[in-house]
Amino acid sequence: MFVDHVKIFVRSGKGGDGHVSFRKEKYVPNGGPDGGDGGAGGDIIFEVDSGSNTLLNFKYARQYKAEDGEAGAKKRCHGKDGLDKVIRVPKGTIIREAESNKVIADLHLDNQREVIFQGGKGGKGNQHFATPTRQAPKYAEKGRPAKEYWLTLELKMLADIGLVGFPNVGKSTLLSMISNAQPKIANYHFTTLAPNLGVVTNKFGKQFVVADIPGLVEGASDGVGLGFDFLRHIERTKVIVHVIDAAGSEGRNPIEDILTITNEIDKYNPEILKNKPQIIAANKTDISEEYLDELKEVFESQRGIKVIPISAATNSNLQALLQEMDIVLSELPHEDIVFAKEFVEEDVIKESFEIEKIEDGYFAVSGVGVEKMIGYTSLDSEQGFAFFQKYLRDKGIIEALERSDIQEGDTVRIYDIEFEYYK
Numbered sequence: 186m187f188v189d190h191v192k193i194f195v196r197s198g199k200g201g202d203g204h205v206s207f208r209k210e211k212y213v214p215n216g217g218p219d220g221g222d223g224g225a226g227g228d229i230i231f232e233v234d235s236g237s238n239t240l241l242n243f244k245y246a247r248q249y250k251a252e253d254g255e256a257g258a259k260k261r262c263h264g265k266d267g268l269d270k271v272i273r274v275p276k277g278t279i280i281r282e283a284e285s286n287k288v289i290a291d292l293h294l295d296n297q298r299e300v301i302f303q304g305g306k307g308g309k310g311n312q313h314f315a316t317p318t319r320q321a322p323k324y325a326e327k328g329r330p331a332k333e334y335w336l337t338l339e340l341k342m343l344a345d346i347g348l349v350g351f352p353n354v355g356k357s358t359l360l361s362m363i364s365n366a367q368p369k370i371a372n373y374h375f376t377t378l379a380p381n382l383g384v385v386t387n388k389f390g391k392q393f394v395v396a397d398i399p400g401l402v403e404g405a406s407d408g409v410g411l412g413f414d415f416l417r418h419i420e421r422t423k424v425i426v427h428v429i430d431a432a433g434s435e436g437r438n439p440i441e442d443i444l445t446i447t448n449e450i451d452k453y454n455p456e457i458l459k460n461k462p463q464i465i466a467a468n469k470t471d472i473s474e475e476y477l478d479e480l481k482e483v484f485e486s487q488r489g490i491k492v493i494p495i496s497a498a499t500n501s502n503l504q505a506l507l508q509e510m511d512i513v514l515s516e517l518p519h520e521d522i523v524f525a526k527e528f529v530e531e532d533v534i535k536e537s538f539e540i541e542k543i544e545d546g547y548f549a550v551s552g553v554g555v556e557k558m559i560g561y562t563s564l565d566s567e568q569g570f571a572f573f574q575k576y577l578r579d580k581g582i583i584e585a586l587e588r589s590d591i592q593e594g595d596t597v598r599i600y601d602i603e604f605e606y607y608k
Contacts, residue, residue, distance in 0.1 A: 189340040189417070191243040192283060198226025198267035200305030200328025201254035203313075207321065208260075218321065220257055220311040223328045224264035226304025227251030231280060231290060233297045234273035238382075240340050254328055257310045267304055277343045277421065283335035288526055293343065305329030313601070324543045324598070327551065339417060344382060344396035346510055347422030348466075349450075351442050354430045355468040356397045357381065359497040363507055364395055387511050395510075396422060416453045424462050424513050425450075426506075431467035431476050431494065439467070439476050440483055462513045463490050466506055471496035540585050546595045548606075550582060556600045 201223025208216025229251055252267030280289045280301065290299045308326030315322055348356045364383025381397040398418050419425065427446065429439040443465065450457050465484055467477060477494055484490040491509055495502045538552030558576050577583050586597065586606065595606045 188239050188241045188244055191240045191338050192335060193243055194248045194335050195229045196250040197229050197302045197332045198251040198304035199253040199331040200226050200307040201256040201264035202328050203308035203310040203325030204257035205311045205323055205325045206259035218311040218315050219259055219261050220325050221262040222257045222310050223307030224254030224266040225307050226254045226331055227267035227269040228300050228304050229302040230269050230271045231292060231299050231301055232271055232273050233276045233292050235295055237275040240338055251304055254307050261312055264307055275340055277341050279339045279341060281337045283337050302332040305331055341421040342396055342418045344422050345393040345514055346395040346424050346426055347419050348397045348426050348428050349446055350428035353435060354428050355497045356428045359428060360395060360397045362497050362500055363503055393514055419457055423517055426464045426466050428466045428468055430469050432469040432473035433476060434469055434472055464509055465490055465492045467492055467494045468497055470494040471499045471501060538582055540589050542589055548586060548591055549598045559600050559602055
């Protein structure tokens with residue numbers, strides 16, 4: 186069963202909490218803090234599996250979670266890091282964040298491996314927070330939270346040539362005659378249920394990949410038949426070859442067939458035909474050449490699209506078609522069609538924070554946004570500190586501290602920075 190579009194849930198590991206403890210040993214009456222750090226949570230990693238060509242496994246297993254980091258312990262013992270979750274997918278898989286539909290990664294290379302979401306960092310134990318004025322800190326950091334996302338996986342087949350056309354025009358027969366592919370072939374009036382790939386070797390030993398793209402019928406871009414599912418595969422192909430019934434043996438006009446198919450592709454993505462060379466393989470000319478002159482006038486003379494008469498059934502003129510494919514491919518830049526990363530985690534990070542009252546007169550503020558602000562704000566300068574105070578007020582952190590009954594002169598800790606609170 187061929188599956189090329191699924192939705193899954195992933196969760197990186199949570200960081201382990203730091204530990205609060207103090208040395209309690211004989212002959213060490215004033216042992217200081219010795220709480221260990223928490224371990225890091227496991228990452229979510231995607232890896233290309235060269236032996237796979239479908240997303241079928243993801244239809245039945247939809248949740249993937251990395252391990253949480255373990256908490257720290259006394260005697261400065263570091264918590265164990267959580268194990269990563271490695272998810273293996275076929276080459277050509279595009280990973281998108283489901284809510285925004287933005288691209289996170291395009292796995293288009295052999296053995297490609299991408300860390301999609303990192304696990305949470307482990308929290309620091311109280312050994313890190315001793316100061317000359319606070320020698321017995323009863324505070325440790327909590328581990329950073331896990332990252333949870335719904336993702337969509339799309340498999341867009343990697344092929345140099347894409348064969349497009351209505352059902353029963355001879356695409357599967359053509360593919361079997363020019364390549365090593367062995368698709369099922371019969372006089373069907375419905376579409377092939379999965380793309381077929383074949384490798385073509387020219388007379389010079391050069392190889393290229395040809396795909397039979399199924400599902401293209403009128404209304405495909407609106408989801409009629411299987412068209413919407415398979416139109417995405419055209420985006421990866423470098424050259425489009427329209428395979429048509431030039432004899433009109435199915436009772437359709439082949440010129441109208443091409444216009445219908447190009448219209449469906451344009452409706453799905455208008456950039457596809459602007460950027461890809463096209464060839465017309467006028468099939469079944471062994472039956473009749475009734476439309477051949479008109480095809481050449483409309484497409485070759487007026488639009489510059491080469492029309493090559495062939496008969497896949499009798500192996501007639503297939504070398505001319507292969508030669509044209511080879512020429513067009515050789516004129517294209519040697520680079521894969523890659524979908525650029527669009528998603529940035531900050532797109533979905535909510536400005537959240539937590540306030541914890543450690544003890545009377547001592548408060549801790551934590552949160553992704555406020556900790557990042559600490560990292561790139563110079564608190565040593567008057568201007569930098571004023572900017573940081575404005576940030577705390579704008580984000581509602583000052584108001585939240587006041588609701589927590591903070592008093593003037595109380596200590597506020599943000600990450601590893603402490604300062605006194607004054608109105």
